[in-house]
Amino acid sequence: MIPFLPADTSPAVILMTLGALMVFFGPRGRGIIGIVAVVLSFLQLLSLGVGPMGDAQIYGVSQVMGYEFAPLRLDKLSVIFATIFHFAALLNVIYGWQHATKIEASTGLIYAGSAIGGALAGDLLTLFIYWEIAALSSVFIVWAGGTHMAFKAGMRYLVIQVISGLALFAGIVLHLNAGGSSEFGAFELFTEAGTNPAAALILLAFAIKACFPLLHTWLQDSYPKASAVGAVMLSAFTTKLAIYALARGFAGTDILIPIGCVMTAFPVFFALIENDLRKVLAYSLNNQLGFMVAAIGIGTELAINGAAAHAFVHITYKALLFMGMGAVLVRVGTAKATELGGLHKSMPLTTIFTIIGALSISAFPLFSGFVAKSMITLAAAEEHMFFAYLALLFASAGVLEHSGIKIPYFAFFAHDRFAPSLRGGAPRPEEAPRPMLIAMGLAAFVCILIGIYPPILYGLLPYETDYHAYTFEHVATQMQLLMFAILAFMLLVRFKLYPAEVRSTNLDVDWFWRVPGYRAVMAAKNGVVAVWHRVWGGIKEGQSALLSGLGVAAGPGGRLSRNWTVGYTALTTAGVLAVVLIAVFAN
Amino acid sequence: MSDHPEIRPEERSVFETPKTLRLIWIIVPATCAFFALMNVVLAILHKTHPHFTLDAFPVFYGVVGFLSFSFIVLAGQHLRKILMRPEGYYDGAEAELPRIGRDDEVAVDDADLGDARR
Missing domain, CATH: 1.20.5 (Single alpha-helices involved in coiled-coils or other helix-helix interfaces)
Known part of the structure; x- marks a missing residue:
C-alpha cells in the first residue's frame, strides 16, 4: 500500500525513525512530521492485513542462532491495540502542537512506536526490545516535566521500569532454556510440577507495568509530574501494552480475577482524598486497569473481548480527561482542586469535553464506557462469580465518584476562584489553546461515536460477537447504579459529609522505599x-x-648503613652459607 | 452546582442560580425513580435476566450504587488520618521549582572512596 517502503516494514519503525528525525525541526515541522508519521504508520498497519485469532499474519521472520524472530504478528488481538495506539499517537501530536517540547514531541512518537511494536511482536525477544524502548523513551517525557520532583520521579520510574524489563528478560531466558518456544503465546503459570518460574517472572514483568496492587506507585508518582502534554502521552501506552501482554500470555489465569478486583477497588479511596486532579486521574487509570485485569483472569471469549474493548475506549477517554486537566494546567498553572473552581465560565469547551470524558469513563449510556465495560461485568456474571461481580459494581460507583464527578466538579464548578471581584479585577483564565481543543474535540467525538454506534468497536474485537449493549434491562440497571450514586453525592454535599479538598501529600506504599x-x-x-x-x-x-621503618633502617645512620666489624661480617657470611647448604642438601 | 457567597450576583453562571440548583434536586431524584420503576416493570414482565439471587431484586443496582458511593466517601475520608502529610513532604519546598542549571539531585558528596583523610 505504501509503494516506497519494503512490504514488511514495521509501523513501529516508521514512527520511531520519524520521531528521531523530529529533533531537527521547529514546532510546526515537528507537528507536520508527527501527523505524517502516524498516517504512514497506520496505512502500513492496514496494508499488512489482519488474521483471525490463532491464524495470525506473520511478517519478517528470521532465524538467528536457532532463535526465530517474528517482529510482526497481526491477529485481531494485536491489531486492535495497535490501532488504538495509533489514535492515541495522533491525539498526542495534535494536543502537543504548540506546547510539546522538542524532547516530548520526539520521544513521544518513539514511545508510541515502541508500544505498537510491542503489541505486534510475535516473539519474546522482540517484545523485550520494545518493552525496554518504551521504558527508556517514556522516562524523558517524565523528566520533561522540568521540576526537581519530575527529575526524581523519573529516576524512580526508570528503576522500576528497568526491573520490569529485567524480570521479563530473565523469564524469557528460563523459558527458552526449558525448551520453550520463542513465540510469544500463552504461558502456564501453574503446572503439575508446581509454579513455573519462567512464567512467574514474565508475569511479574507484566504486573509491574500493568500496575498490580503494591507494584502500582510508579504511575501515580510520575504521571502527574510530567507536563500537560507529557501526561497525555504517558497515559496511553505503557500500561495498555502490559494489558495486551497479559491478555496474550495469561488469559484465563484465575489469580488475576482477585488481583483485578482489588485493583479496581483500592485506588477509589486514594482518588477520593487526593488534591492533585491529575493524580486523581492516575489512580483512576489504575482502577480502570483493574477491570481489564479481572476480565483477562476470567478469560472467556466475552471477557477477552471486554478487556480489549475496554482498553480501546479507555485510552480515548482517559486521554481526554488528561487533556482537559492539562489545558487547565496550561491556563491556570496548577491542577490542584484547592486552587480551582468555576472555570466553566471562561473555559466552556474544555468543560464540555472533560464532561464527555467523565460521562464516558462513568459508563453512562450513549458514551463509550457503557458499551465496553458492561462486557466485563457480564462475563463475570455469566461465570457466576458473585464477589467479582459485586467488586466491579462497587468500582463502577467509585469511577463515578473520582472521575465522573470529582474531576469536572472541582475543576469547573464548585467554588468560583477566578471571579474578577475576588482577584482585584484580574481576568479569568482563557479557553484552552486551539490545538488542544481540536485534540479534545476529536477524542470526545470518538467517545460519543462508539457510544452511539458500538458496532465500530465490536468489529475490531478479537473474537466474533453478537453482544448488544443497549437492552432495556442493561440501560435501566446501569442508570440506576449511576443516578442513585449521584443522589448519594448530592445528599453527602448537602449534609456537608463530602470531604473538603486539602493541600496535602498522601502516602502510598512507595513511602516504604522513599x-x-x-x-x-x-x-x-x-x-x-x-x-x-x-x-x-x-x-x-x-x-x-613500613616505609619510614625502612628509611630508618637503611637511611644514613640507620642500622643497615653502619660499618660492621669483621667478626659480624664473618658470622653473617657463615650464617648465609649454612642456610644455602641446608637448602641444597635437604632436597 | 456551586456555593460561593462572596462573588457578585452578575458573576454567577446559569449553573449557580438557586433556580438551577432546585431543578437539579428535582431532576436527579426523578431520574432515579424513573429507572427504578423501569426495572420493576421489566421484572414484572420477565424481561430481566438475573444471574444471581440478589440481582433479581429490581432496585438492586440502585441500592448498590447508593451504598457503594456513600461508603467510599464516608469511609475513604478517614484514610487521611493515616496517610495525609503536608505538601512537600517528600521533596521539600523547592520541589516544584524548575531544575534548570541545577543538578544537585545526583551529587554523591561523601562517597569519595579514595581519600581516607576526609
Whole structure:
C-alpha cells in the first residue's frame, strides 16, 4: 500500500525513525512530521492485513542462532491495540502542537512506536526490545516535566521500569532454556510440577507495568509530574501494552480475577482524598486497569473481548480527561482542586469535553464506557462469580465518584476562584489553546461515536460477537447504579459529609522505599564508606609505617648503613652459607 | 452546582442560580425513580435476566450504587488520618521549582572512596 517502503516494514519503525528525525525541526515541522508519521504508520498497519485469532499474519521472520524472530504478528488481538495506539499517537501530536517540547514531541512518537511494536511482536525477544524502548523513551517525557520532583520521579520510574524489563528478560531466558518456544503465546503459570518460574517472572514483568496492587506507585508518582502534554502521552501506552501482554500470555489465569478486583477497588479511596486532579486521574487509570485485569483472569471469549474493548475506549477517554486537566494546567498553572473552581465560565469547551470524558469513563449510556465495560461485568456474571461481580459494581460507583464527578466538579464548578471581584479585577483564565481543543474535540467525538454506534468497536474485537449493549434491562440497571450514586453525592454535599479538598501529600506504599528504604540504603552506604575509610586508612598507615621503618633502617645512620666489624661480617657470611647448604642438601 | 457567597450576583453562571440548583434536586431524584420503576416493570414482565439471587431484586443496582458511593466517601475520608502529610513532604519546598542549571539531585558528596583523610 505504501509503494516506497519494503512490504514488511514495521509501523513501529516508521514512527520511531520519524520521531528521531523530529529533533531537527521547529514546532510546526515537528507537528507536520508527527501527523505524517502516524498516517504512514497506520496505512502500513492496514496494508499488512489482519488474521483471525490463532491464524495470525506473520511478517519478517528470521532465524538467528536457532532463535526465530517474528517482529510482526497481526491477529485481531494485536491489531486492535495497535490501532488504538495509533489514535492515541495522533491525539498526542495534535494536543502537543504548540506546547510539546522538542524532547516530548520526539520521544513521544518513539514511545508510541515502541508500544505498537510491542503489541505486534510475535516473539519474546522482540517484545523485550520494545518493552525496554518504551521504558527508556517514556522516562524523558517524565523528566520533561522540568521540576526537581519530575527529575526524581523519573529516576524512580526508570528503576522500576528497568526491573520490569529485567524480570521479563530473565523469564524469557528460563523459558527458552526449558525448551520453550520463542513465540510469544500463552504461558502456564501453574503446572503439575508446581509454579513455573519462567512464567512467574514474565508475569511479574507484566504486573509491574500493568500496575498490580503494591507494584502500582510508579504511575501515580510520575504521571502527574510530567507536563500537560507529557501526561497525555504517558497515559496511553505503557500500561495498555502490559494489558495486551497479559491478555496474550495469561488469559484465563484465575489469580488475576482477585488481583483485578482489588485493583479496581483500592485506588477509589486514594482518588477520593487526593488534591492533585491529575493524580486523581492516575489512580483512576489504575482502577480502570483493574477491570481489564479481572476480565483477562476470567478469560472467556466475552471477557477477552471486554478487556480489549475496554482498553480501546479507555485510552480515548482517559486521554481526554488528561487533556482537559492539562489545558487547565496550561491556563491556570496548577491542577490542584484547592486552587480551582468555576472555570466553566471562561473555559466552556474544555468543560464540555472533560464532561464527555467523565460521562464516558462513568459508563453512562450513549458514551463509550457503557458499551465496553458492561462486557466485563457480564462475563463475570455469566461465570457466576458473585464477589467479582459485586467488586466491579462497587468500582463502577467509585469511577463515578473520582472521575465522573470529582474531576469536572472541582475543576469547573464548585467554588468560583477566578471571579474578577475576588482577584482585584484580574481576568479569568482563557479557553484552552486551539490545538488542544481540536485534540479534545476529536477524542470526545470518538467517545460519543462508539457510544452511539458500538458496532465500530465490536468489529475490531478479537473474537466474533453478537453482544448488544443497549437492552432495556442493561440501560435501566446501569442508570440506576449511576443516578442513585449521584443522589448519594448530592445528599453527602448537602449534609456537608463530602470531604473538603486539602493541600496535602498522601502516602502510598512507595513511602516504604522513599522514606525508610531510602534511609536504610543511605545508612548502608555510609556504613560501607566508613568501613572503606578504615580499611584504606589502615593500609595507608601500615604502608607509611613500613616505609619510614625502612628509611630508618637503611637511611644514613640507620642500622643497615653502619660499618660492621669483621667478626659480624664473618658470622653473617657463615650464617648465609649454612642456610644455602641446608637448602641444597635437604632436597 | 456551586456555593460561593462572596462573588457578585452578575458573576454567577446559569449553573449557580438557586433556580438551577432546585431543578437539579428535582431532576436527579426523578431520574432515579424513573429507572427504578423501569426495572420493576421489566421484572414484572420477565424481561430481566438475573444471574444471581440478589440481582433479581429490581432496585438492586440502585441500592448498590447508593451504598457503594456513600461508603467510599464516608469511609475513604478517614484514610487521611493515616496517610495525609503536608505538601512537600517528600521533596521539600523547592520541589516544584524548575531544575534548570541545577543538578544537585545526583551529587554523591561523601562517597569519595579514595581519600581516607576526609
